[in-house]
Amino acid sequence: MSAVPSLTEFENAAQSLAEVITRTPTLPSRALSDVLGAPVVLKMENLQRTGSFKIRGSAYRLSQLSAEERSRGVVAASAGNHAQGVALAAQTLGIQATIFVPLGIPVPKLLATRSYGAEVVLEGETVATSLRLAAEFAERTGAVIIHPFDHRDVVIGQGTLGLELLEDAPDVDTIVLGIGGGGLIAGVAAAVKAKAAELGRTVRIIGVQAENAAAMIPSLEAGYPVDIETKPTIADGILVARPGAIPFEIIKDLVDEVVTVTDDDLARAILVLLEQSKVIAEPAGAVGVAAILAGKVKASGTTMAVVSGGNIDPLLLQRVVSHGLAASGRYLTIRIPLPDRPGQLARVSELIAQAGANVIEAMHTRHGHGLQISEVFLELSVETRGAEHSEHTLDTLRHAGFQPIVVPD
Template identity: 50%
Template sequence: MGAPFATWWNVGPGRGVPPVAPRWQGGGVTTASPVTLDDVLRAREVLDDLLHLTPVEGSEAFSEIAGHPLMLKCEHLQRTGSFKVRGALVRLARLSDEERRRGVVAASAGNHAQGVAWAARRLGIDAVVHMPADAAIPKVEATRSYGARVVLGGDRVEDALARATAEAEAEGRTFIHPYDHVDVVAGQGTVGLEILEQVPDVGTILVPTGGGGLVAGIAAAVPAHVRVVAVQAERAAAYPASLASGVPTTVATGRTMADGIAVARPGDVPFGVLAAHGAQALTVSEDDLSRAVLSLAERAKQVVEPAGAAGIAAVIAHRGETLDGLAEPGRKVVVVLSGGNVDPIVLRKVFRHGMAAAGRYLHLRCNLSDRPGSLVGLLEAIAQVHADVVTIGHVRTGAGLGVDETAVDVEVVTKGSRHSTEVLEHVRESGYDAVVR
């Protein structure tokens, strides 16, 4: 099961069909929703045939877990590997001739960077993209391959944003925000239009959420009876506090494998849309995210980055509980897989983390007598319960070790939680002081 049952946050006038444009209360002023269905429809005209119509795939495995018919909107198969190119293309296409001449600048950990770079090349616009110093190498190289000049520096996306806005002011470039602009939100909303056409009986849409551009665009695009749910990593979840307070709120964030949705404050434009439409939000843990990435690869044959798998993480974490109060009988749940740009090294770590969270990966440490044959006995004990040893490491000096002892770390793949318990018990019964690491 993951973390305790997610906290739900609701705001706005509900999802009944409004007689006029939706309105929201923010900063003491009531305003209309910043992005409407008409905005999204016009954005689709801009995109035309430039991008892929990403597929929607059914999944018996995840439908069974959810307790409702469930479909996967495979936006990780979009050009550049994520939905971000939609908003970037709409934003850049609407620049004036003078703005195009001066060029654009953006900041991103990866997906927005690639979207801006691809769109800029398509439209013949010079682009500079600021990225954190530790940005994933595949994302950096992909951004460069699309023709943008990449500037690395700083530890956080916020550092890159500060440098990008400073360059925009100094050089007259147009800053392309990753989520807080009406054109960007409208562009992302075209995902919602496609879902309506591909799954006419959709009732609930689960959307990975950082700043909120994608989930807000979808909320603006779909009719009032379709419930839109923002899913955030619990270590970087700004929307619960923001929706509870009624205004965009900055929260402290921790390190999360879902770096693509690690945003400390919702965008004003996305928050306005979500508040107007009465959207809901929930959070998922790191274990939930890693299990989702692993499950998508194993059960749906889809390679998705942790941020892009947040919707499935919610389904796996709470199974039918999460959707019981949302999904209407006879209507489908659609989970957006928002991105697939993941570093292979990171993917390996996430898979291992996911296997551990699912009880299928066991890391044991045993103190052995440092003499020939000691390790053989331990490995035989593990083999007797049909577990698969994948790595072995030795620690010959350290606290608690005698001069004639060595600590052995053994990483074992098992068939699940029960098998892991069986392995541990058998190793201990065989005379080894095994400790789970």
């Protein structure tokens, strides 16, 4: 059997999933088109059942189990989206599912997984621990492990998205989407390249990873999957230290380019999607948009960015929006040392108003920060119109003799 699934396999999988998944919309993005200088459309897999593309691979994988395997139940480990996909697919097919999740799983993902009828085991600090516990459970009970990305059926299920992409945007030239373990991009690349070849055209596939969890680039350089030491990132959905072996064999031949984005890029992308497109995306789901905004994608006809998931914790969304405003230069926190005498606060407020900025929050203290007895610190959160306006506001204060210190977000 070829490592790369055939177009027929993808088409058969799409047919079998028709009653399980939602046909998500594709919408144009004027804001991103202006940034790229070419048409950009968004594929809204954040509106998929369970809030992400994961249901495609999970449902197809479970549909291929034999009656004997189904009777043993399934087990999976996940920080959220895969857990929900397996839980819903198992509920639909009447299969008992046990899902191991780390203690830090976002509460909405935990509650959703339980609502689909799975037995959820909350234990361990990381997904790696959850994976180990799931493997031990499978050995002990005989349950079938449903891997989030490193299985051929999962790749085929995820690849059904690729067929939709070409149907929704027949003129697409470039598709941009995220890479974690590689199941989604492997499936999409294989399906798209095969269908495009049948239509006598080519489509470029660009993968995007979080800078702090970018295992694919060194793996491609080495020619085989390698482990990396990941660092914290808000894109927990693609926080994977080693690509899957099965997806990697497809990616190395069919994915045209892999780029990385920072957490600041992701925060800006979530903010742009929220403000300009009225779309809620989780960080891992916004990596394609982040790559466009960060200048990592060059214009080449119509570009499609896959918004692959929307399961973001409201508390994280609140923090990300604040961070995105700061990263875009629209939210500024400054600390100003002042002599402890009347009128200083009013003078600073007047100057900020003259600069056209807006004070959101203020804190005036005589304590800490190594202050002298005759000094105070004024800390202000200021809303501005962007990086240039932020600098103008700071310059206005400096020209008046104050020494504003920008506080990192």
